[in-house]
Amino acid sequence: MAAELEGKVAVVTGAASGIGLASTDALIAAGARVVLVDRDETALTSVCSVRGDAAIPLVIDLLDPVACATLVPQVIGLVGQIDILHANAGTYVGGELVDSDPAAIDRMLNLNVNVVMKNVHDVLPHMIARGTGDILVTSSLAAHFPTPWEPVYASSKWAINCFVQTVRRQVFKHGIRVGSVSPGPVISALLSDWPEEKLREAKESGSLIEADEVAQVLIFMLTRQRGLTIRDVVMMPTNFDL
Structure with a gap:
């Protein structure tokens, strides 16, 4: 697997931790150079310092519209091309709707939906001009089950599920593949909002996924022959339905 993505350049958003960091490691292991995008400069500097020249840090707060619009131009300036975009950055709001903070709802919808759409919108002209590219989005099992x-949170992922499926139909004629991975609960910072009792029950029952398991699915999607698109992979722990 070490050379399957040799010569490719990938961009991973939300790359300093969780699925984004696991995706970065898997891409580097497969031979790609990776531009890690995150707003946490300290964490980004730390993770890139131990990953060598294949890891290129780019500090951007994607919730800032002006900064978000600089993502693609900055990456092109740094590395000259984008072969893979992994739109992974996201956040979580759970619990009773009546108890939710409206500001937190706005922030989550902005990051989980608007930012993903804008990042994909901005990278498409570059990929269309090159006649190739892969766009992968981190979705969720919540996109398939109410x-x-x-x-x-589930509503944001249902929106992204529709976005992935419709954009794929628009751009496959340009040699661009679009797909999403929809994991069940992943051991990451997004679970910090879960009630302690629910999180404990999930861990005890084996109902959580490791981030590197998601990353390996992403590599599988990226390394299929160009004539095959894996549109969506739904991942869940075997015990999730118990």
């Missing part, structure tokens, strides 16, 4: 304890 999860009752997370109506806001």
Whole structure:
């Protein structure tokens, strides 16, 4: 697998931790150079310092519209091309809707939906001009099942599921593949909002996924022959339905 993505340049958003960092490591292991995008400069500097020249840090607060618009131009300036965009940055709001903070709802919808759409919009002209590219989005099992304890989060992922499927139909004629990976609960910072009792039950029952397991699915999607698109992979722990 070490050379499957040799010569490719990938951009991963939300790359300093969780699925984004696991994706970065898997891409580097497959031979790609990776531009890690995150707003946490300290964490980004730390993770890049131990990953060598294949890891290129780029500090951007994607919730700042002006900064968000600089993502693609900055990456092109740094490395000259974008072969892979992994739109991974996201956040989580769970619990009863009536108890949710409206500001937190706005922030989550902005990051989970608007930023993803803008990042994809901005990279498409570059990929269309080159006649090739892969766009992968971190979605969620919540995009496929109306999860009752997370109506806001699930709604954002349902929107992204529709976005992935419709954009894919628009751009496959340009040699661009678009897909998403939809994991169940992943051991990451996004679970910090879960009630302690629910998190403990999930861990004890084996109902959580490791971030590197998601990353390996992403590599599988990226390394299929160009005539095959893996549109969406739904991942769940075997015990999740218990």
